[in-house]
Amino acid sequence: MVRRWAATGPLLLVLAGCSSESGNDSPRAITGEDTVPPVPSEAAPSLPRPELHPGMPGLLNDAELEALAAARRDGLANIEDLPEFGFGEAASPERIAAWDIDIGPDGEGLPPGSGSVERGETLYRLQCVQCHGARGEGSQFEALAGRVPGDRFPFSEDRRYRITVGSYWPYATTLFDYIRRAMPQAAPGSLPPDDVYALTAFILQLNGLLGPGDFLDAESLPRIQMPARDRFVRDDRRGGPEVR
């Protein structure tokens, strides 16, 4: 059950570039740097954390930070008469590492390892086809592949297009996170990182977001810009008479 790859501490960076020698003929390849990242001089404690894109919903502006600070003050004031109880036990780094499997939109938490589109296709045929269809078109369960022409996002008014990884998912890191924690259905959480990278790569390739010769690792995965990344906005409903 212990997912060692999630452990903090000295990790070896696996330095595989995302673009391979086979060239990249996908309609929308990885954005950002197309070059192999520089080799660090020594093993790093963790991967450098890429920048979050500034429009990402959930990044708080100054007013929101102030409101949060006020909520924190109020919340703590509300319990200030209560003693500090000291219940519970300190969690060791190993204890935390055993469960700390989440992957951030900045790639934080991605384990070492890599996987190719090609290997992903093989794994997909064995583990995923039955529920998601031969080319991610969906079967017993939801479709994984498909884009809307022009990468439009007409979902509120047009039901001809399906919500898929390529048409709707804003972050490629989510795919890795979800496959690792919940798939495949018959053996959830059983796939090692290399397999998860490979399946993520193949599903992105089905969506035209990687080429057939490409592969993914902790460096390249968070750099993939998904077509729908900038389609999401924060909740603007605030109560009151206006219907939003």
Added chain:
Amino acid sequence: MAKKRENGGLPSRRELLAGALGTAAVGAGAVAGAQQGDAPQPRPRAPEDPTKMQGLVPRPLGERSAFETPRRLVRVLEPSSSSRTPLQYLQGIVTPADLHFERHHAGIPNIDPERYELLIHGMVERPQTFTLADLKRFPAESKLRFLECSGNGGTAFQNRGRFPNLSPQEMDGLTSTSEWTGVPLKLLFREVGARPEATWFLAEAMDAAVMTRSVPMEKAWDDAIVAYAQNGEPLRPEQGYPARLFLPGWEGNASIKWLRRLKLSDRPFMTREETSKYTDPLPGEKARMFSFTMDAKSLITFPTFPERLGGPGWWEIRGIAWTGRGRITRVEISTDGGDTWEDAELQDPVLPKCHVRFRKLWNWTGRSAILMSRATDESGYVQPTRAALLEARGAYTRYHYNQIRSWRVEPDGQVFFAG
């Protein structure tokens, strides 16, 4: 008095339904049973005169009268499945725990409470684990609060008029109210030394989906709890046993069940549930993300499909209303399709972020009528028409379907969903 009237009408309806569905159950509970392939049960027997024989002795565990067979309406699409509360069967505001709706994505995990641990880490001074006994040792908080799936009502919104045979259970059965008991999350966060720069936390389940949602820290400092009891007893397995996150007034999916981990961070985690699901497409080719709060909503639960009013005269229109933004302040009823509205009575208690029961006496003339209810909450928000929601969000938006519902009463007393 009102109760007497309704009871007076019940036997004929019950017999009608029993005849139609081959069971003694009332309402969509029977529909659920039939859909689940339950064999028709003969009507239970009772003595002619119960005063002439001794009754049953006490039992260690109570059960319903054999004449009452409410059922959740189960939809199984393995591994993602749900069951719906028979809202038309219930009175008052509390949902019996065994009728509370379910929604889960990878089945109900079987968790040994003695091995249960909650891990809190990330942007904290002291990462810690808490056993269930630890959680119960903290000062407790107990509140009556609703819990609603944000997809509730989608069938009614997107198939208006196409399915007149929708009961409240089928249409809106993904909402329930319980008394939830647990430890305030802010107490736990103070205990581990939550850092001021933490703006979000990840909540993670220990089911086979290892379900995750990102939650703003503000909710933790406000009214979030880690709940271990429901209506006075430990949580039901399907409600997150032995402990769950509970976020009052917010979409149910964010109240992570079978809670095993909370990780504090300075950005959301962008999990599958909060990106590819539980986001609301909007006009202008955008989608709303982190749309947590459930807006005001009301629903008539009597008279509704599959009821048949026994004849003209006095009937009490009944239903529930709720809002994630504090208290319901008003529920209005129309019996003429929205031309005129009159205030319904709100039955005590009227609690924040909780179902409230409303009632309105109605003298039915026996002519066709359209019944509607419209809730207002303390923020001044008024439950919108479907047209207003369509304009704001588009016809195929997903989640948060709180438009006014209507029911058509036919001259023969039969009631149908009318959009």
